[in-house]
Amino acid sequence: MNGQPGDTDRLMHSEDAAEPIFETLKRQTDQLLAINNVITAAANSPDLNHTLSAALEAVLKLVPLDASGISLIDYAAEELVMYAQRGWRRDFTSEPMRVKLGEGISGLVIRSGEPVITGDLSDDPRLQVPAFIEERVKAMALLPMHARGKVVGVLSVMSRRPYEFSSAEIGILQVIADQVGLAIDNALLVDSVRAQQQRLEAILHATADAIIATDERGTINLINHAARRLFNTEAKLLGEPLCEAPFLPSIRERLCAALQPNAVERTFEVTLPNQQCLLCEVAPIQVHKSSALPSWVVVFRDITHHKQAVQARLNFIQTAAHELRNPLGAVLSALNMLSKPLENRLNESDKELFDIALRSVLRMQELVDDLLNLEHIESGIGMRFEPINVFEMLARCTNDMRPLLMNKQQQITLEIAADLPPLLGDERWLSRAVINLISNAHKYTQEGGQIVIRAFQQVTDGKPELIIQVQDNGPGIPREAQRRLFDRFYRVRHAEHQAVGTGLGLAIVKSVAEQHKGRVTVYSELPLFSTLWQNKGTTFSLILPYRDQAD
Template sequence: MTKEMILIVDDDARTIEFLRDSLLVPSGYSALCATDGEEALHLALTQEPDLIVLDLQMPKMDGFEVLEALKKAGQKIPTILITAHGSENVAIQAFRLGVRDYFPKPFKVTEMMEAVERSLAEARLRREKQELTERIELVNRQLEQKLRELTILYGISKSVTSLLDLDKLLTRIVEATTYITGAEEISLFLRDEETQNLQLRAVQRAGDKQAHGARESADDAVVRQVMSTGRLAMIQSPRSRKTDPLQATLAVPLKSRNGTIGVLHATTKTAMEPFSEDDRYVLSVLADYAAIAIQNARLFAEVEEQKGKLETILTGTEDVIVVTDEKGRVLLMNPAAAEAFDVEPGEIMGKPLLEVISNEMLHQLIRRQMTKKSARNLEVPLLDGRTFYASLSPIPEVGWALIMRDITYLKELDKMKSDFVATITHDLRSPLTSIQGLIQLLPQVGELNEEQGEFTEQAMKNVEHMQALISSLLDIGRIEAGVGMEMGPIHIEVVIEELLRNLQGTAQDKELSLEAILPDDLSVVEGNHTRLVQVITNLLDNAMKYTPKGGSVKVSAQEDEDQITVYVTDTGVGIPASARPHIFDKFYRVQGPATREFEGAGLGLATVKSIVEKHGGQVHVESRVGHGSTFYFTLPKIQTTPPVR
């Protein structure tokens, strides 16, 4: 611990020796001595003692003159005044000049030592207070500096992170770095996402008013080091003298979740000191903001590119596309949809889709499927005469997508085909009747041998098969034309139970389990009894035909708000995914080893589809090869009260 220093000023050498050698030094203090006022003032100003013991009467400058000079110099050194010529006026003047204690000679040793301790204690307190004040001021200055840095960083980060144009963003980062560090050259290197090569993308050099973009390959050892390690690097060139300017380089990594994506590089050539710890901290924080902003800008550019592609697709396609949120409010509608529904896209965004469109079949599809949270397809006729194939599917974390494809041309082709088939089948019926009659007359012309008999029998079977096929085609034609489709109230569960009783014998012959699981009190549907019997019979015949021995066939029903759904489920061979889209087409039969042994014209399911659609319903299939199939169709309920809209 440094000894406290006391300056003894007296023109009497004996007094100096007594104070120094007998009192102060033995008590652990160090002493300075002066014999006149000028010497005392010089030592007080240069050595800054902790206490002055000052005689009043001295050559050159008396004690009061010394005190006055110290006061003018701004020195506040505690002082004890001693004098051989004391008086009340001397004491008053001494205390006015800041003297701590006043002793007339001769003085008591104990009183002098107490005064010394008292004065030094006060000095210590003042010194500690001064040191504490200086420390507080230093901390305040440091806090103010940090606050300025944070304010600058906040302003810069706000400016940087608000930019989504990558080139503008990079130049802004370089300009901000120049502002913070004052470096003569700032460069920003970025790894190219496609080539993975490092490129110089923005630079600002001494004399440049602003940063500018660049696209140059980078081959800098410091930059490569930072890219490799992902850690800050600072390099400074040696200098021969402290007064020489310093060249220093500071390189900071730009880090993202996927690693280091670039380097922010600052170089100074005229600095007297290297980059400070504050410089390194501030630049590191700026680099973190910059990396986030760069990633955001890249993601924004990618989203904009994908958005442009999507807009091109949506605008160019003739398909109707509508996207809603989970509550059915419109998020997106392409021009084809706006034209089909006769609305303005900008006016209906955010509105419920059910309020935007007026097509009742679409209303039913939307209400039903949004409740079930499942996909569904439906043929929807519009008022302008066009027919669309509508598909409503859930989109995870978004809502729903309604996609409608114009199938008017296909429907027209299908009608032309049906008309052509109806004409051909009608024209073939008379010749086939004649052929059948001639075959029946052959035995009457003359006896047939065994081989001729077999040929005749085979010919008759083929004619009968052709007649059955023609009858089926004519039947489909009548269904599609609505001939014989008188409607009335039908209890569908009664139809199902009656059919199951009639088919139990067939099921037992094939060792199949045939059962119905129906809810009580199903609502009444409006339909044609004969045709609905035909639908369920065809579905059950198919189920039993393609289900091996030991399997099961089950009929069930479910009632919704506005319709009844009937399910026919089997444990048969199943239907391949590639065949399901065509399963209801006329003459289509699934080809494969599991179905080759079964005969059929491919008209049964086409008939089912025609009848169900004439009833205002839809028919669908779900299947897994080797596990079985479920065919289900819907029938609208008879509404006793107007449905809720």
């Protein structure tokens, strides 16, 4: 069939109508491609200059203009500085064009946060850079670049011919400007993180402590220079499991034990074959909140000089104690030798003076012994941790103290839980701590008083502990005195209960507990609104964690 003339007219009209649609679709496609090019450049390159160049190229492809530029705010200098340009006659980036913040046309853009469109700038009084007149701009649009709610720079596009910017063009240019603003902000954040990382690495490598870090799987991902020097290894430790690293077997085994989730101790000391002493601290860190497993940081600190200083101090005290013991022993022997011949020849006054001299010498000997014992305990030198039968140890302590308690007709009772597991500790010093507590109860409890020794096991925060209690029914201890009970040379004073002693007994108990990673507590209560001592009794509790041989 032959087409009718009316059909031909309608087809031609349809083709004419389709052209604006195709042009609109093409323009929108070009706009999307331009935005995509800027986003891609910002995402794939941390280089800020590359992102700025991509943005300027996209702008000049998008609008039929002659030149474009990007200026960024330098808040420290309070200036707007040009960083990139395309199509300009003069170079404003090698020696950057700078405009004071708040001045000129750019100042209006930054203050308002909105685009500004101008015409011919030849005689515009707002120009701050006279050389800019040479660009002979007839039309220009300046658009603010936003990031995180603030203006970070200005995107400018220029034409050397009169040009009317459409609202659509301004809209798409603003999108590009904001994408560049986000890219700039991200690049600055990356630079900040990189600079912070470099500072941390400089600190890690400058410190004298040897530091090793692992990921959640226990694989080494950081080792500083001090660690390499300490272990004298050039091996590729990065990427190696910590438990398989070429350390001494004794160090590797204790590190692996410390990495276990239920590890009791993550701080320990090791001695190298060259007698160098190290304090090792293993600490978990949660790098990623979503990860169920922690990463680890291991710090080795050389404490050889500290150990040597402690040993030197102990040697000095031992020497001083020895020098004091000799004359004290001679005085004591002389007094004992004189006591029998003079026993029937001295009057009561002379006997009292003689007894004072004898007690003073004995007290001086006790003070020297206690000071020496306290130094031994606090230094930790010579302590031997072995399994202890708790019942047998407490029974021996009780039997050793019975003769002293009988002088005041005091009774002592043992209440020890059945099947107590052995405790890993130094029996010599734990026995001394228990005897000190019994002696303290004896001194401050009236004649005929009761003293009870208890031992039982409890679980605190999922960890088993041995509790050894010494309870008396003597006078209570004022609350204000309880805070200082374990200080050196401190003794509770009361007119009716002035016991003799060096004031070091409870300090020794505290040091013994701390050397066993434990603690000591006291419970004693006086009647409310009363300052008089009442026979409410006092309970000292020695709390010691159960640990295995590796700990």
